Amino acid sequence: MDQMKPGQQARVRCLRACGGMRRRLQDLGLTPGNEVNCRLLSPLGDPVAYEICGALIAIRRKDAKTVEVDGPLCTDS
Amino acid sequence: MVCDAGCLQRNLNLVLQIMEAVPRTLVCVNLLDEAAKKHLQVDLDLLQRRLEVPVLGMAARQGQGLEQLLPKLHQLLTAPVTDNAPAPFRICYPAAAEAAITRLQPVVTHYLAHASNARFVCARLLDGDSSFSRALTEQLGLSPAGAPELFALLARIKADISQTPGGLEAFQDSMAAAFAQQAAVLCQGVTRPGDQRVAGRDRRLDWWFTSKWTGFPIMLLLLLLLFWLTISGANVPSQLLAQGFGWLEVRLAAGLSQLGVSAWLTDLLIHGVYNVMTWVISVMLPPMAIFFPLFTLLEDYGYLPRVAFNLDRSFQKAKACGKQALTMCMGFGCNAAGVTGCRIIDSPRERLIAILTNNFVPCKGRFPTLIALITLFLIGSASGWQGSLLGASILVAVIVLGVGMTLLASRLLSGTLLQGVPSSFTLELPPYRRPQFGRVIGRSIIDRTLKVLGRAVVVAAPAGLLIWILANVRLGSTTLLQHMTTLLDPLGHALGMDGTILSGFILGFPANEIVMPIIVMAYLAQGHLTELNGPALAQLFGQNGWTWVTAVCTILFSLLHWPCATACLTVHKETQSWKWTLLSFALPTAFGLLACFIVASLAALLV
Numbered sequence: 088m089d090q091m092k093p094g095q096q097a098r099v100r101c102l103r104a105c106g107g108m109r110r111r112l113q114d115l116g117l118t119p120g121n122e123v124n125c126r127l128l129s130p131l132g133d134p135v136a137y138e139i140c141g142a143l144i145a146i147r148r149k150d151a152k153t154v155e156v157d158g159p160l161c162t163d164s
Numbered sequence: 165m166v167c168d169a170g171c172l173q174r175n176l177n178l179v180l181q182i183m184e185a186v187p188r189t190l191v192c193v194n195l196l197d198e199a200a201k202k203h204l205q206v207d208l209d210l211l212q213r214r215l216e217v218p219v220l221g222m223a224a225r226q227g228q229g230l231e232q233l234l235p236k237l238h239q240l241l242t243a244p245v246t247d248n249a250p251a252p253f254r255i256c257y258p259a260a261a262e263a264a265i266t267r268l269q270p271v272v273t274h275y276l277a278h279a280s281n282a283r284f285v286c287a288r289l290l291d292g293d294s295s296f297s298r299a300l301t302e303q304l305g306l307s308p309a310g311a312p313e314l315f316a317l318l319a320r321i322k323a324d325i326s327q328t329p330g331g332l333e334a335f336q337d338s339m340a341a342a343f344a345q346q347a348a349v350l351c352q353g354v355t356r357p358g359d360q361r362v363a364g365r366d367r368r369l370d371w372w373f374t375s376k377w378t379g380f381p382i383m384l385l386l387l388l389l390l391f392w393l394t395i396s397g398a399n400v401p402s403q404l405l406a407q408g409f410g411w412l413e414v415r416l417a418a419g420l421s422q423l424g425v426s427a428w429l430t431d432l433l434i435h436g437v438y439n440v441m442t443w444v445i446s447v448m449l450p451p452m453a454i455f456f457p458l459f460t461l462l463e464d465y466g467y468l469p470r471v472a473f474n475l476d477r478s479f480q481k482a483k484a485c486g487k488q489a490l491t492m493c494m495g496f497g498c499n500a501a502g503v504t505g506c507r508i509i510d511s512p513r514e515r516l517i518a519i520l521t522n523n524f525v526p527c528k529g530r531f532p533t534l535i536a537l538i539t540l541f542l543i544g545s546a547s548g549w550q551g552s553l554l555g556a557s558i559l560v561a562v563i564v565l566g567v568g569m570t571l572l573a574s575r576l577l578s579g580t581l582l583q584g585v586p587s588s589f590t591l592e593l594p595p596y597r598r599p600q601f602g603r604v605i606g607r608s609i610i611d612r613t614l615k616v617l618g619r620a621v622v623v624a625a626p627a628g629l630l631i632w633i634l635a636n637v638r639l640g641s642t643t644l645l646q647h648m649t650t651l652l653d654p655l656g657h658a659l660g661m662d663g664t665i666l667s668g669f670i671l672g673f674p675a676n677e678i679v680m681p682i683i684v685m686a687y688l689a690q691g692h693l694t695e696l697n698g699p700a701l702a703q704l705f706g707q708n709g710w711t712w713v714t715a716v717c718t719i720l721f722s723l724l725h726w727p728c729a730t731a732c733l734t735v736h737k738e739t740q741s742w743k744w745t746l747l748s749f750a751l752p753t754a755f756g757l758l759a760c761f762i763v764a765s766l767a768a769l770l771v
Contacts, residue, residue, distance in 0.1 A: 105333070108588040113340045115590060116174050121344075127370050127593075130379035131477035134486070136370075136593055141171040143370075143593040145473050147480060150588045 089135070089151035091125035097158025098122055104153040116140035117154055166192045169199035169206050169221075170595065172355050176347035179215075183253040185284050189217045190240050192233065197223035198597060202363070205356040214350050215253070225600060255346060257287065258338045260328065264290055264321050271314045275306060289318055291339055292332070366595050373470045383471060384560060390458050391559045395535055396552035398450035405446035413438060435688075436632030437625045440681040444624040445617060448532045448677055455531065457608040459496065464599035468493050472591055475567075482571045483578035483586045485514040488521075492570065495525040499727050500734040502527075507738075511587035517574050519738055523727040523752045524570040525563070529619075529676030530722050534562060536680065537722075540702045541715035566723050569755055581747075623675040631671065631685045645686055659757065660717030660764030662709065669721065674729050679722070713767040717760045724756030 091097055099121050102109055116139045117123070126143060127136035134145045165182055167175035172193065183189045191211070199206060212219035218236055222229030257265065268286040276282060288296040301307040308315040325335045372378050413434060420430045462468065468490060476486025487509050495502030502522040509515040526534060535555070543554045578584065634645040642650075645667065652663035652670075659666075664686045672679035684701070687708050705714075726749045727735070736745040 102337075104588075109337075110340060111588065111590060113337070113344070114177060116177070116344065118341050118344045126367065127374050127473075128376070129374055129473050129477060130376050131474075132376075133477045133480065134473065134589065134591075136374075136473065140174040142174055143595075145476070145486075145589075145591040145593060147476070147586075147589050150590070 088123060088125075088137070088146075088154040088156045089148045091123070091135075091137075091156070091159065093125050093128055093135075095159035096122060096124050096161050097156035098160060100155040100157050102154055104150065108150060108153070112150070112154065115144055116142075122160075123154075123156060165189055166194050166222075169193050169195045169355075170202070170204065172206065173347050173351040176350055177343050180253065180255060180343050180346055180350075183215070183217065184255050184287070185281060187217075187253070187281075188240055188243075190237055191215060191217055191219045192222050192229070193219060194222045194224050194229075196221050196228070197226055198595065207354045207356075211350070211354045214354075217253075225603075254283075255287070255342055257342045260325070260335060261287070261290065261339050261342070264325065267321055268314075268317060271317050275311045275314055276304060287339065290321070290336075292322075292336055362595075369596055370470070370593070373467065374474055379474045383474060384564075386462065386467075387563065388553075388556050388560050390455065390462075391556035392553055393458060394451050394455040395539065395555045395559070396549060397454045398535070399539075399552070401450040401453075402446055405449065406442075409442035409446060413442075432629070432632050432636075436685075437628040440628030440631065440678065440685060441621060441624045443681045443684065444677050447536060447680070448528075449613065449617065451532050451535055452528050453609065453613045456497065456528070456613065457605045460604045460608045461599045461601070463493070464597065464604055466594050466596045469591060469593050473593060476589065476591075478571055479574070480586055480589075482574040483584070484517045484571075484574040485509045485511065485587070486589050486591060488514070488518040488570075488574070491518050491522060492525045492567070495522045495527060496531075497528055499523050499525075499527045499731040503731060503734045503738055511584075513578075513582050513584045514587060516739065516744065517577050517582055519735055520577060520744065520748045520751055521570045521573045523731060523748065524566045524573065524724065524755075526566065526723055527676065527728075527731075529728065530679075533676070533680050533722050534559060534719055536701075537715050537719050538562075540705070541710070541712050562719060562723055569724065569752075573751060573755065577751075619675060619677060624678050624681065627671070627674065627678045627682065628685070631682050634671075635685065649686060658764065659721070659760040660713050660767065661721065661760065662714070664708070665714075665718055665721075669725055672728075673726070676722075676728050713764065713771070716767075717763055720759045720763060721756045724752050724759055726750075726753050 088097070088099075099117050099119050101119055102112055102117065104112055121139070124138040125135060126138050127145075129135070129145070134147045135151060136143050136145045137151075138144075165179045167179060179189070179191055193206060193208060193211070196206065206221070208219050208221045218240060220229055220232055220236055222233070224230060256262075265283060265286045268289065269282050272282045272285050272289075276285060285300070289300075306314070322332060326332050328335070373382060416438065417430055417434050420433065421427070425433075471493065472486045472489040475489045479486045479488050488506075490508065491502050491505045494505040499522050502525070503519050506515050506518040506522065509518055538555045538558045539551075542558055543551045546554050631645070634648070635643050637644050639647060648667050649663035652666040654663075656662040656664070656666045665683055667686060668679045668683035671682050684704065687704055726732070732745055732749060735748045736742065739745065
């Protein structure tokens, strides 16, 4: 997921995080099959904000790296 | 349970987790007003029928639905518990999980005959939630030693699951996913998608506030604007208040002497208690009455999470949490509140870092001191809007320095006493909302401004009394205060200040608001001056040997010194440790001593 660029959309394939972070990501809506939209890059490039289930969530790159996604499905301008 | 109508599905995930444990739940769908703006429709009746618990729609900011909240809760909690009371909401787990629950449930029921919800206990035990096992031991006395059969069976079931494809992790994932799936099913038809134009506007605003080129400049400009409005707006009311209090002082003194009050008591009440109290009010009140409503407007608008988003990378470098930026913003109001606010940080290590460094942002008790010193000594001959703009720029620089010191101290702590890897960080960036101007201004005036007044009376009045006693009780040929200032003079001079200023900081430990009045009182006890407005104050300081170096060092030390007594006590309350409280005291002080010493030495070399 950390490879996504703002405007790109993808679908969650699986999570590689474990323990508390895994559960946290799942509760945010990052479960296999769900759509993720990459929305914003912070000024220093990290963290990145993703739109998940209608909410905008900032996630650090090293955490986003643990989410595998299929895509990009489409890129809107 | 309170949910956001704007992202109901994600919130329902949590609602279901609660409802599985507690059958008597009231679901409040809040922020219906915001949803309506996005033309998002929520069918609350349908949701209530599906969840089988009362659902209440609210727009809390407008007060809609609030009147029904308490009656509904009362009704829910006082309803007689009968045998046909609603069963806890049944989450449909995948077949493998259901089978495991069925195996575990008889044993759990055996041990927890009085607990109504064996199914929930089974599910959480299988989930492998360590905090749940802890709570089970602490609350219900169920430990591996006390219930060997239960935990042996649990271990056997988990071992069996590990043999299946995917193992325990896939099993536990499927249990977590069950909530999300059920939430999605429940939401179908309940919410109808809204207007994309509002989302588009939010996205454009987000771009301006967080992009590479505009993110930081806009942040600094907003801070500058805030300070500029504060400084330029506070000037006139401050002077009017000071003049008013000065006028009243003469009348009061005359009145007291007419009543036959002895001269020394009049002196104590007027030059001790009254002077300090009115000084605090006239200097503190106007800037705070302007700054806080403006700051609350930004907060209400939803800008502060964007600040945390922008700054997170820096905190990550310091191995701390980006949410620390939010606790720093709370520290602007009051460091004690900032320290309590650190609870929003999940990782204990990062929370401790945020607590220990919160004092590096100046609180409302220190802002006016900073503003007064900058205006008196650092903006030179510039006056009018140019002067206040220059003053605001210097204040922004002071804040930026405070933020830099926070990062430096955080990095130092995570490299030494609080080592560890940065934990995960997720932060929701809520949609922008139009602030409610009337309510924000009213709330800030009551919550924050009147509190300044309250503290002025509670803290400044006794402090005025103490300082008057110190300045008037003699030990040998000199007063107690003179003894103190003479003792501290060498250290003060090494730090670019003097003994009186250091005494002010030390005696100001109960509250930062009284540091300046104490310094002024201490000087006054030696000379004599009744009016305390700007030029007279500058003259008084000048007579006592202040230069711009003194002002710079006092500003630095005001930014970087021990937290006030309230903040220290709050640190102890939050950390439950005197060791960390002591460190929260020593850390900023060490930074301040070092910074002042460097500035004073450089100035002595160069000037």
